[in-house]
Amino acid sequence: MSCTLATGQLRALMQRIELGAIDYAILIVYFAFVLGIGWIVRRSVRNSDDFFLSGRSIPAWVAGLAFLSANLGAQEVIGMAASGAKYGIMTSHFYWIGAIPAMVFVGIFMMPFYYGSRARSVPEYLKLRFDEKTRGFNAATFAVMTVFSSGISMYALAKLLELVLGWSFHMSVLLSAVIVLCYVFLGGLTSAIYNEVLQFFLIVTGFLPLVLIGLRDAGGWAGLKAQLATVATNAGYAPGVWSESWRHLDAPGANPMGVEWFGMVMGLGFVLSFGYWCTDFLVVQRAMAANSMIAARRTPVLAAIPKMLFPALVILPGMIAIGMHVTRGGLLPATADGTPNYNLAIPALLAHYLPSGLLGLGLTALMASFMSGMAGNVTAFNTVWTYDIYQSYLRPGRSDRHYLRMGHAATVFGILASVAAAYATTRFNNIMDMLQLVFAFVNAPLFATFLLGMFWRRATGHGAFFGLLTGTVVAAIHHGLTLPRGTPAGLKGAFLGAVLHTYPSEMAQNFWTAIFAWTACFVATIGISLATRRTKSDADLQGLVYALTPRQPDDRLPWFKRPAMLGAIVLGLTLLLNLIFW
Amino acid sequence: MNLDVRLPIGLMFMAFGVLLTGYGLFSSDTIYQRSLGVNVNLWWGLVLVAFGIVMLALAGRRRRGQGTTE
Numbered sequence: 001m002s003c004t005l006a007t008g009q010l011r012a013l014m015q016r017i018e019l020g021a022i023d024y025a026i027l028i029v030y031f032a033f034v035l036g037i038g039w040i041v042r043r044s045v046r047n048s049d050d051f052f053l054s055g056r057s058i059p060a061w062v063a064g065l066a067f068l069s070a071n072l073g074a075q076e077v078i079g080m081a082a083s084g085a086k087y088g089i090m091t092s093h094f095y096w097i098g099a100i101p102a103m104v105f106v107g108i109f110m111m112p113f114y115y116g117s118r119a120r121s122v123p124e125y126l127k128l129r130f131d132e133k134t135r136g137f138n139a140a141t142f143a144v145m146t147v148f149s150s151g152i153s154m155y156a157l158a159k160l161l162e163l164v165l166g167w168s169f170h171m172s173v174l175l176s177a178v179i180v181l182c183y184v185f186l187g188g189l190t191s192a193i194y195n196e197v198l199q200f201f202l203i204v205t206g207f208l209p210l211v212l213i214g215l216r217d218a219g220g221w222a223g224l225k226a227q228l229a230t231v232a233t234n235a236g237y238a239p240g241v242w243s244e245s246w247r248h249l250d251a252p253g254a255n256p257m258g259v260e261w262f263g264m265v266m267g268l269g270f271v272l273s274f275g276y277w278c279t280d281f282l283v284v285q286r287a288m289a290a291n292s293m294i295a296a297r298r299t300p301v302l303a304a305i306p307k308m309l310f311p312a313l314v315i316l317p318g319m320i321a322i323g324m325h326v327t328r329g330g331l332l333p334a335t336a337d338g339t340p341n342y343n344l345a346i347p348a349l350l351a352h353y354l355p356s357g358l359l360g361l362g363l364t365a366l367m368a369s370f371m372s373g374m375a376g377n378v379t380a381f382n383t384v385w386t387y388d389i390y391q392s393y394l395r396p397g398r399s400d401r402h403y404l405r406m407g408h409a410a411t412v413f414g415i416l417a418s419v420a421a422a423y424a425t426t427r428f429n430n431i432m433d434m435l436q437l438v439f440a441f442v443n444a445p446l447f448a449t450f451l452l453g454m455f456w457r458r459a460t461g462h463g464a465f466f467g468l469l470t471g472t473v474v475a476a477i478h479h480g481l482t483l484p485r486g487t488p489a490g491l492k493g494a495f496l497g498a499v500l501h502t503y504p505s506e507m508a509q510n511f512w513t514a515i516f517a518w519t520a521c522f523v524a525t526i527g528i529s530l531a532t533r534r535t536k537s538d539a540d541l542q543g544l545v546y547a548l549t550p551r552q553p554d555d556r557l558p559w560f561k562r563p564a565m566l567g568a569i570v571l572g573l574t575l576l577l578n579l580i581f582w
Numbered sequence: 583m584n585l586d587v588r589l590p591i592g593l594m595f596m597a598f599g600v601l602l603t604g605y606g607l608f609s610s611d612t613i614y615q616r617s618l619g620v621n622v623n624l625w626w627g628l629v630l631v632a633f634g635i636v637m638l639a640l641a642g643r644r645r646r647g648q649g650t651t652e
Contacts, residue, residue: 022605026598033594040585062587194587201591205598205633209626213617355613357605357623361598 019165023360030202030364031179034195034371038183041191048404051188052383053120053289058190060295062197064302067103067286069196072203073153073373077314077366078160082342084311084318085325085332087257087507088228088242089581091318092311093264096245098273100304100574104567106278107287107300111563112552113454114284115296116543121288122281123388129453129544131461131535132392137468139388141442142281143381147414149282150377151421157370158422160347164363173422176367180375181415184382185408189289192379196286199368200306206365207313210346213353214320227323234326242319245581258485258504259511267511271518275447282380294554297563304570308577321345324352374418382410441479444514445471445521452525457538457545463529471521478516484509586644592637595630602627 045051058066083091119125123142127135158172167175183191218224228242235241241248241255248254249261259267277283277300290296325331325340331348332340350362386406395402445468452459452467480496483489484506489499493509503509542548554562606624614621 022601025601029594029597029601033590037585037590044585194585194590197587198591198594201595201633205595205626205630209622213620213622217618353617355609355617355623357602357609358617358626361602361626 018356019360019363020356022357023363026357026360027364027367030368033198034179034183037194037198038186038191041187041194044190045186045188045404048386048400048407049120050190051404051407052379052386053285054188054190054193056289057291058193058286058289058295060290060298061302062193063286063290063295063299065200065306066193066196066289067283067299067303068307069200069203069372070192070282070286070376071373072199072369073149073376076310076373077203077346077369078156078343080311080314081318081321081345084315085322085340085342085345086318087255088232088319088322089245089311089315090241090248090255090257091315092245092577092581093268094273095308095311096574096578097265097269099277100308100570101269102273102277103300103304103307104570105274106284107297107304108563108567109546110278110450110454111287111297111300112293112549113544113546114288115290115293116549119288120387121383122279122284123384125544126449126453126464127388127392129536129541130459130464134449134461134465134468135388136393137465138446139384139392141472143384143389145442146282146377146381146384147417148421150374150381150414150418151423152425153370153373153377154418154422155425156343157367157374160366160370163344164347164351173419176371176374177415177419180371180378181412184375184378185411188407189285189379189383192375193286193289195375196372199372202361202368203365204306204313206362206368207317207346209358210349210353210362211313211316211320214317214324214349217353218320218323224320224323227327228319231322231326242322243581245578247582252504252508256505258508263508263511263515267515271444271447271514272511275443275514275518279443279446279450281384282376285380285383293552294557294561294563297552298561298566301563301566301570304567304574308570308574317349318342318345321349378411378414378418381414382407385410385414441472441475441513441517444475444517448518448522449525452522452529453545455546456529457541457547458529458534459525460529460532460534461536462532463525463527466528467521467525470524471517474520475513475517478513479509482509482512586641588637588641588644592634592639592641594634595637596634599627599629599631599634603631 044055049055080091080094083094114122114125117125117128119128123135123139126138154173154176157176158169161167161172162169183195187194215221215224218227225243229239232239232241235256237255238248246261249259249264252258252260252263283300287296287299290299321331322340322345331352332342332344333348335341346366350359350366354362386403390406390410391398391403448471449464449468453464477496479493481494481498481500482503483493483499484503487493487506489495492506503512538548554564559565602623604627606621606627609623611621
């Protein structure tokens with residue numbers, strides 16, 4: 001309901017904008033290149049390994065940018081800007097305490113097992129390390145999640161085009177689905193990765209002018225801080241809450257996120273971010289496609305370098321938008337309950353600042369981000385479906401040709417399912433909160449399983465499977481018994497009837513759901529493992545567990561190619577960013 | 583892989599840059615009120631052309647076999 005109201009209001013706001021021929025020209029050039037890459041790359045797809053894993057031939061820097069870009073879907077661009085407006089610079093913790101340390105960790109400590117085991121997917125690693133049922137559980141939940149995320153990307157894109165261009169929702173869904181379908185169908189993962197690199201540069205060059213103009217208009221960082229101080233005091237907080245990332249984390253009531261430092265560091269940093277970046281096949285697949293072990297280990301670490309600067313591109317616009325909205329009035333249209341519609345921060349800024357020409361580039365960048373998110377999910381889905389579900393349970397032992405055909409069919413099916421999911425995505429004001437909820441149920445316990453699997457050889461298949469199940473159930477129970485303040489029982493919590501605890505915000509509830517789920521899985525996996533017999537000997541676990549895998553000597557490489565050295569530099573710079581914006 | 587990804591990137595940004603620069607030269611000043619009076623199309627177009635040239639140069643260097651495999 002709130003969406004249709006906001007649509008009407010924004011359309012009134014956006015009527016001043018007319019897309020010119022130049023804007024359409026840029027859009028068409030982009031589409032031509034995207035499809036052209038798929039067309040050229042299709043010749044390199046000869047077997048299923050080429051289609052699903054790019055034949056393990058991608059250089060580290062290309063894989064790294066794709067690693068970054070695959071995650072640049074609706075969640076990143078619309079969600080992060082929305083959170084930037086709603087919570088201010090504290091949103092940067094998703095990067096500076098969340099993504100970056102996790103990316104360094106997966107590159108240095110986990111890639112040796114993912115890449116070294118020659119597993120073709122994350123679920124397949126679970127089968128090699130644990131057993132069939134653990135793989136099945138992970139493959140099934142992951143398949144559902146990717147389709148869901150891809151649907152959200154598509155929904156956000158279609159909604160946006162409806163607002164800005166007046167295109168019909170159905171036509172936008174169809175258009176984006178067909179383009180992504182074409183290039184993934186033709187060139188498989190290679191095509192997706194190449195387009196992700198293209199999209200990375202497009203997103204940077206499309207949004208940077210917006211940020212520069214917006215910041216200049218606000219009077220630089222000092223001017224923006226002054227505006228944000230008004231935002232904060234109007235909302236009843238200390239003046240620095242929107243522009244200082246750590247100072248207001250001593251109590252949940254002191255900031256709009258409703259989180260204190262422990263929930264932030266443990267829930268978002270340790271559990272959710274490590275859970276996502278270290279175990280989500282969508283991103284790990286990009287590193288698995290790298291052309292050597294050392295390139296695979298460098299992939300996430302190289303990706304972390306631009307990643308740590310991304311708050312300037314995706315969170316800062318949200319902060320600029322809310323600053324303008326409050327101090328100059330009415331940039332963001334209101335939702336039905338009277339709060340500003342944060343999801344429209346970026347589109348509203350695009351419409352406000354960019355003239356025809358750059359407007360086309362900015363819109364193309366937005367479309368690129370949605371498509372890369374969608375394609376990332378679709379390529380991960382078709383791989384997990386074909387290798388971990390179809391080949392494992394439905395039709396084992398067929399020819400490679402057969403599975404390649406299945407991969408093509410799964411691409412079509414995955415996109416159709418995402419279209420269905422797109423139509424189901426209209427309930428939450430802030431897409432980010434909803435995604436965090438899904439991640440909390442599925443991903444939070446998963447990281448405990450991987451941590452124990454990779455670093456403790458005694459962890460057994462039964463332990464892993466029932467530990468995961470326990471973690472997911474605990475997540476659901478915790479969510480079902482708690483409620484964010486001021487929301488009705490239902491999807492957002494308390495669906496089990498009773499309310500044992502009320503959190504100040506959805507974000508806080510999600511972080512704590514994750515903490516509970518992770519802890520439950522960790523404890524249950526250890527307990528059950530100790531009570532069950534090991535089914536895999538030390539010899540079976542070679543290359544799968546830290547203590548049983550030979551170290552990778554990298555001291556013959558120059559320092560800037562060593563994963564550990566790069567990781568240390570990245571962490572140092574991230575610490576510096578945390579201190580500057582403390 | 584036969585295709586160096588820097589080639590399509592370079593070509594695409596050259597195309598964007600030329601389109602924007604050209605439009606910036608011939609569009610009227612009134613549309614730049616919203617961008618604080620700066621002809622952003624012209625300037626950003628030139629930036630994109632420069633970026634495109636750098637990408638094409640890198641791709642070309644590798645094609646001649648002098649670049650690293652990195």
